[in-house]
Every structure is written in structure tokens, then in C-alpha cells.
Amino acid sequence: MKTSTPAVNGRPERPRPSGRVTMQQVAAEAGVSVSTVSKVINGRYGVASETFDHVTSVIERLGYEASLVARSLRNTRTDVIGVLVADFEPFSTEVLKGAADAVHGTGYELVAYSAGGRVDEHVGWERRYLSRVMGTLVDGAVLVTPTVTDVHYDGPVVAVDPHTGSSSLATVTAHNLQGGRLAVEHLLELGHRRIGMVTGRPDLLSAHLREQGYRQALAAAGLAVDETLLQPGAFEPEPARAAARALLTVSDPPTAIFAANDLSALATLEAAAELGIKVPGQLSVVGFDNIPESALAQPALTTVEQPIRQMGREATRMLIAQIRGEELPQIHLTLDTTLVVRQSTAVRGDRR
Amino acid sequence: MKTSTPAVNGRPERPRPSGRVTMQQVAAEAGVSVSTVSKVINGRYGVASETFDHVTSVIERLGYEASLVARSLRNTRTDVIGVLVADFEPFSTEVLKGAADAVHGTGYELVAYSAGGRVDEHVGWERRYLSRVMGTLVDGAVLVTPTVTDVHYDGPVVAVDPHTGSSSLATVTAHNLQGGRLAVEHLLELGHRRIGMVTGRPDLLSAHLREQGYRQALAAAGLAVDETLLQPGAFEPEPARAAARALLTVSDPPTAIFAANDLSALATLEAAAELGIKVPGQLSVVGFDNIPESALAQPALTTVEQPIRQMGREATRMLIAQIRGEELPQIHLTLDTTLVVRQSTAVRGDRR
DNA sequence: CTGTTAGCGCATTCAG
DNA sequence: CTGAATGCGCTAACAG
Numbered sequence: 001m002k003t004s005t006p007a008v009n010g011r012p013e014r015p016r017p018s019g020r021v022t023m024q025q026v027a028a029e030a031g032v033s034v035s036t037v038s039k040v041i042n043g044r045y046g047v048a049s050e051t052f053d054h055v056t057s058v059i060e061r062l063g064y065e066a067s068l069v070a071r072s073l074r075n076t077r078t079d080v081i082g083v084l085v086a087d088f089e090p091f092s093t094e095v096l097k098g099a100a101d102a103v104h105g106t107g108y109e110l111v112a113y114s115a116g117g118r119v120d121e122h123v124g125w126e127r128r129y130l131s132r133v134m135g136t137l138v139d140g141a142v143l144v145t146p147t148v149t150d151v152h153y154d155g156p157v158v159a160v161d162p163h164t165g166s167s168s169l170a171t172v173t174a175h176n177l178q179g180g181r182l183a184v185e186h187l188l189e190l191g192h193r194r195i196g197m198v199t200g201r202p203d204l205l206s207a208h209l210r211e212q213g214y215r216q217a218l219a220a221a222g223l224a225v226d227e228t229l230l231q232p233g234a235f236e237p238e239p240a241r242a243a244a245r246a247l248l249t250v251s252d253p254p255t256a257i258f259a260a261n262d263l264s265a266l267a268t269l270e271a272a273a274e275l276g277i278k279v280p281g282q283l284s285v286v287g288f289d290n291i292p293e294s295a296l297a298q299p300a301l302t303t304v305e306q307p308i309r310q311m312g313r314e315a316t317r318m319l320i321a322q323i324r325g326e327e328l329p330q331i332h333l334t335l336d337t338t339l340v341v342r343q344s345t346a347v348r349g350d351r352r
Numbered sequence: 353m354k355t356s357t358p359a360v361n362g363r364p365e366r367p368r369p370s371g372r373v374t375m376q377q378v379a380a381e382a383g384v385s386v387s388t389v390s391k392v393i394n395g396r397y398g399v400a401s402e403t404f405d406h407v408t409s410v411i412e413r414l415g416y417e418a419s420l421v422a423r424s425l426r427n428t429r430t431d432v433i434g435v436l437v438a439d440f441e442p443f444s445t446e447v448l449k450g451a452a453d454a455v456h457g458t459g460y461e462l463v464a465y466s467a468g469g470r471v472d473e474h475v476g477w478e479r480r481y482l483s484r485v486m487g488t489l490v491d492g493a494v495l496v497t498p499t500v501t502d503v504h505y506d507g508p509v510v511a512v513d514p515h516t517g518s519s520s521l522a523t524v525t526a527h528n529l530q531g532g533r534l535a536v537e538h539l540l541e542l543g544h545r546r547i548g549m550v551t552g553r554p555d556l557l558s559a560h561l562r563e564q565g566y567r568q569a570l571a572a573a574g575l576a577v578d579e580t581l582l583q584p585g586a587f588e589p590e591p592a593r594a595a596a597r598a599l600l601t602v603s604d605p606p607t608a609i610f611a612a613n614d615l616s617a618l619a620t621l622e623a624a625a626e627l628g629i630k631v632p633g634q635l636s637v638v639g640f641d642n643i644p645e646s647a648l649a650q651p652a653l654t655t656v657e658q659p660i661r662q663m664g665r666e667a668t669r670m671l672i673a674q675i676r677g678e679e680l681p682q683i684h685l686t687l688d689t690t691l692v693v694r695q696s697t698a699v700r701g702d703r704r
Numbered sequence: 705c706t707g708t709t710a711g712c713g714c715a716t717t718c719a720g
Numbered sequence: 721c722t723g724a725a726t727g728c729g730c731t732a733a734c735a736g
Contacts, residue, residue, distance in 0.1 A: 020487035033707045065483030070729035072421050073712050088452035093445040100440035103468045112464040116455045131417030135372035292644035385723045390715055422713035425728050
């Protein structure tokens with residue numbers, strides 16, 4: 001009559017395979033209608049206190065809890081914030097912790113979503129994810145390290161560490177330019193004058209800014225930039241290792257190297273070790289990011305710290321403000337970086 | 353006619369506030385019905401190749417992507433795995449990374465869910481979360497550090513680091529007893545004899561096992577346990593700091609402290625610093641977990657490593673197997689812990 | 705105070 | 721080959 005599969009009566013005998021209790025079942029068990037149950041759950045007025053108590057007890061007994069999905073589909077607001085990431089790695093999970101900080105006590109729930117780092121889909125995950133969850137599952141989203149920011153989306157969205165010069169989207173970034181300067185100024189103070197750089201991915205804004213910082217610091221010290229001292233590392237170990245070797249095997253090698261990120265710096269450390277160059281005795285190395293591994297390196301890496309967790313916190317705060325319809329005092333937030341001095345840098349020696 | 357709110361025709365003028373494109377709009381734009389669009393998206397047979405191409409181009413142009421929520425509600429399978437956590441802190445995010453590892457290449461997507469560490473709801477978040485997402489949003493769930501495991505749920509569920517003696521639920525745990533022994537044996541080998549402990553949450557099995565390990569190691573060395581050397585830290589910074597202060601301000605303080613988790617150990621480090629006690633010169637400290645932060649501490653923390661990430665990986669593997677209806681070779685998996693020696697422990701000095 | 709009705713966005717029969 | 725109808729679980733109007 002209602003279904004094509006044979007059933008005893010109108011109620012098909014194929015419930016969800018999982019043990020989920022639905023509102024239907026609560027209503028049936030309590031002998032009331034679904035809407036009454038709904039009213040009880042949402043504390044709407046217009047329910048007899050007897051009925052209320054009875055339904056409540058049934059809910060309790062059956063262990064019923066409203067499906068997030070069904071509720072989201074029905075409601076415009078979900079009170080859920082999404083954190084959209086390409087993959088769950090050190091950076092994005094750190095942002096996630098910050099988002100959790102910001103969400104505490106606000107009544108918002110947090111959903112982190114990732115399709116599992118598929119590399120075949122080269123670009124545009126951010127737009128896809130956004131479409132999949134915005135407006136239905138979440139009220140707004142924090143985009144972590146999106147490579148494309150022309151995601152002119154209507155809904156509330158904040159990008160953390162976006163990788164291109166940004167548009168109208170709200171963003172939170174570390175002060176990459178400042179960080180680059182800090183790194184090089186530190187080396188200058190230690191007496192270094194020939195300072196090399198292993199640069200980052202050419203398509204990323206952050207890489208360019210770090211390099212700018214390098215150039216500015218040298219310029220401020222009245223030093224000319226020797227372009228042969230800049231080698232491309234692409235933010236990845238292998239190219240970085242090659243870049244470091246190139247820098248260290250010329251006739252007049254630098255006494256210090258600033259690597260555009262920690263992974264590159266660690267590769268530089270390895271390259272130096274292979275060449276028998278002592279760090280920090282003969283060569284000083286500074287990285288960027290302060291990933292946990294940097295502290296474990298031998299020697300422990302001096303690096304520029306990005307306040308990742310704080311970035312997640314601020315981004316989430318901005319997002320919540322947006323959701324609530326408040327005006328943001330500033331759309332683009334840039335947080336200070338700080339130098340973390342460890343054992344990979346030292347006063348320039350006389351050997352080289 | 354169809355709606356109570358005045359509209360031009362059957363189509364109400366109040367779309368979702370966000371910029372989401374729905375299948376409706378794609379269908380209208382392409383001049384076909386929704387079901388045809390659906391068929392195109394899901395690659396169902398029975399669509400003319402012309403129609404297919406046309407609809408595809410419209411989808412492309414509008415940047416349409418199916419709503420995760422609507423799809424989930426409709427389908428039984430969602431190909432999404434849930435990771436349910438009380439809060440996003442170091443432990444749970446590490447598990448998350450492991451889950452991401454395990455999910456790569458499987459076609460499953462990952463959704464991590466947390467209601468934001470509400471402390472007022474003392475117990476039972478795991479059951480609530482499960483009800484909210486199982487069967488609708490996700491095909492199965494990894495429960496991180498649930499305090500209650502009698503969650504006799506029908507659907508596929510695996511618990512990581514469950515905090516009570518377990519039931520029929522599949523679980524993945526670190527060898528907490530062994531870890532506690534490792535920590536204390538290390539301190540004993542360094543010559544320490546008065547060893548304090550900042551204990552964990554009394555309601556958690558893992559905390560008890562770690563304490564047992566402490567007691568066993570001391571007993572094996574022929575040492576009696578001084579009960580005043582055990583102070584409650586509850587696995588959290590503030591109580592742990594207080595516990596550490598209590599241990600360090602008595603007349604005959606311990607020369608070494610084993611903290612039940614890294615957060616407590618870090619708090620202990622801070623307490624020691626505030627009291628002007630040098631680590632490891634005057635006091636050795638061992639933690640438990642090896643969260644990323646422990647390596648960054650000053651001094652870097654010696655700790656017992658739980659293979660957290662691997663635990664997340666294994667749990668997710670087990671979950672996927674369950675979802676696929678495979679028999680699990682073993683329901684309860686226990687992974688070995690290992691000692692990671694860093695700079696917070698040293699041979700007992702003569703000062704104290 | 706309670707139940708009936710409609711529909712959120714989508715996938716699936718089943719007619720045309 | 722295409723589209724109208726149905727329902728997933730839930731909430732919000734409305735009518736009784």
C-alpha cells in the first residue's frame with residue numbers, strides 16, 4: 001500500500017540498520033504524536049506538564065537523542081561550527097585546538113571535516129567542502145590553509161593561513177614578513193654577514209613574505225642581497241636538502257642559513273651533517289613554524305614560531321561574530337611571530 | 353496555494369540564507385528535473401549522454417556539491433566515519449591524525465565531532481554523541497577516551513583508551529600498567545629512591561593502572577610505598593600543579609616525580625620552576641603520553657610514549673572492518689608503551 | 705493542549 | 721530516457 005516491499009502494515013520492517021532510536025519510536029512508545037515529542041525536546045510551550053513528564057521519561061528510558069543531521073536539514077541555524085581541513089596533520093589539528101578554545105562556553109558545537117587528503121583532487125577542496133556542509137550542517141566555517149581564497153561565499157567563513165593574496169574573505173595569518181625579519185636580524189646580531197636562504201613554495205604568499213623579510217633585514221643592515229644565496233626549497237625536505245647542498249658547496253659559502261620552514265631547516269641540518277659541517281659551530285640555521293619536531297632535532301632548531309593555536313582561536317572568534325551578524329573590527333588579522341632561540345644558531349666562528 | 357507566506361508562485365522567496373546551491377537550482381537552470389540531476393551526479397544509467405553533458409556543465413558552472421546532510425539523511429550508507437571526542441586536546445587530536453592515516457585511500461571521509469567540552473554534563477557524552485550522529489551522519493564511530501563503555505550500541509563502534517573495564521565494545525588501549533613500570537624503573541635506575549607520583553583521575557582505569565605500575569616497580573625494587581608521596585592530579589593542569597607543590601614543599605621531598613600524564617608533568621615542571629627547583633638537577637620528572645607539547649617543554653620532558661596515533665590508526669582500521677561486516681580477529685587490542693628519555697630526568701644529585 | 709500537514713535536500717522506485 | 725511521487729528524521733505552522 002505504501003511501500004513496494006512487503007510489510008505487515010504501513011510500517012515497513014526495515015528500520016535503520018543501526019540501533020538508533022528515532023522520534024517516531026519515542027512518540028509511539030509514549031502514545032503521542034511526533035510533534036509533541038518535538039515540543040518537549042525543544043522546550044516549546046503548549047504541553048501539559050503531565051505529558052511533558054511522561055514523554056521525558058520515555059526519552060530517558062529509550063536513550064533518545066535527536067539526529068544532528070535531521071535537525072540540521074530542517075533548521076536554518078544549527079549552532080554548529082565547521083573546521084574544514086585538507087587533512088589532519090600537525091598544523092590543522094593545532095588550529096582545531098584553538099577553535100575548541102574559542103568555542104568553550106559559547107554553546108556552539110564543533111565539527112571538523114576532511115575528505116582524507118586525496119591528492120588526486122589537486123585544487124578546490126575548500127569550495128567543495130564548503131558546499132557540502134555550509135547552510136545545512138554548519139552555520140559557518142573556518143577554512144584551514146586554503147590554496148584558493150576567491151571563495152566568494154555568502155555564508156560566514158574565515159580562512160586561516162590562506163595561501164594567496166586575499167579577497168573579501170576574512171583571514172587570520174601569522175606575520176610572515178616580520179618572522180622573516182626576526183630570523184635574519186637574529187643572525188645578523190650573531191655577527192653573520194653572508195646569510196643564505198632556502199626559499200619556500202613560489203606559489204604561496206607566505207613564502208614570498210618570508211623572503212621579503214629576509215631582504216628587508218639585510219637592507220636595513222646595509223647589506224646587499226647576493227641572489228646566488230637564495231635557493232629554492234619548496235617547503236619540502238628533498239628540494240630543501242638540494243638547496244642547502246648547493247649553498248654549502250660553493251667557494252664562498254654562507255655562515256648562516258634561513259630556511260623558509262622547519263621541514264626545510266631540518267633538511268638543511270642533515271645536509272650540513274653529511275658535508276661534515278658543524279652546526280652551530282660552523283653554520284647557523286634558523287627555521288620557521290616551530291613544529292614539534294624542531295625541538296627534537298640535533299641540535300635543537302632555532303626557529304620562528306607561528307602562534308597556530310591562537311590563530312585558530314581568533315579565527316573562530318571572528319567567525320562567531322560574523323554568524324551573530326556583528327561587524328568585524330578588522331577583516332584581516334595578522335598575529336605576531338616570535339623567535340625561539342635553541343641550539344642551531346651561534347656567534348659566527350672564525351673557521352669559515 | 354502551497355505556502356502560507358506570500359510568494360509569486362509555488363517557489364517561496366526565502367532560500368537558505370547561505371549561498372548554497374541546491375539540486376533544485378541546478379535542475380531549474382538545466383531545464384530538467386531534480387531526479388535527473390541526481391542520476392547524473394550518482395552516475396546512474398538511464399540518462400542521455402547529451403543530457404548528461406549539459407547537466408554536468410551546469411553543475412560545474414554553478415559549483416554545485418551535494419549536501420552531506422541531505423544525502424546522509426536519505427542514504428543508509430554515508431561513507432563517513434565519525435571520531436567522537438569530549439574535547440579537542442592533544443590526546444584526541446593525535447588519535448585524529450591516526451584516524452586520518454587509516455582513512456587515506458579507503459574512500460571514507462572523516463568527521464570529528466565535539467560538543468565543546470561542556471563540564472556541566474558530567475557523564476554520558478559518548479552515548480549522546482553516538483545517538484546524534486550514528487546511522488544518519490556516519491557509518492561508524494571511534495570513541496575517544498569514553499568514560500562509559502557499556503554503550504551496548506548496535507552500530508559499528510570502537511573505543512580508544514576507554515576508561516573503565518570494558519564490555520563487548522571493541523577497544524584499543526595502551527599498556528598503561530607496563531608504562532607506569534617503565535617510568536618508575538627508569539627513575540630507579542637513575543638512583544632515585546624517594547619517588548613521588550601525581551596521580552590521574554580516580555574514576556579512570558588508565559589512571560589506576562599507571563599507579564599500579566608505579567607500585568609494582570617500587571615493590572620489585574624492594575621499596576615500600578610512602579602514601580604521602582601520592583598526590584591527586586586528575587590529569588589536569590591546575591590540580592596537578594597543586595599536587596606538585598604539595599609534594600615539593602614538605603620537609604623530605606621526593607627527588608623524582610612520576611606524573612600520570614604529560615599535562616600533569618608539564619604542570620609539575622612549572623611548579624618546580626616557581627619554587628626555584630632545578631629540573632633535572634634537583635628534581636627528575638617523568639610524564640605519560642608523549643604529546644607533542646612534551647618535546648617543547650623546558651627542559652624537554654622524559655615521558656612514557658603511548659602510541660596514540662597508532663591507536664587511532666588501529667581503531668579506525670578495526671572500525672572499517674566492522675562496517676564492512678568482517679569478523680575482527682581480536683576485539684581488544686593493547687599496544688605497547690615505550691620510554692622516551694629526554695632532558696627532564698637525570699642521575700640523582702646530592703643537593704636534595 | 706494536541707495532532708495533522710508540509711517541507712528542508714536528496715535518492716529512489718515507478719509511470720509515462 | 722525522463723519526471724512525478726515518496727520518504728529519510730525532524731520542526732514549525734496551523735487546525736482541531
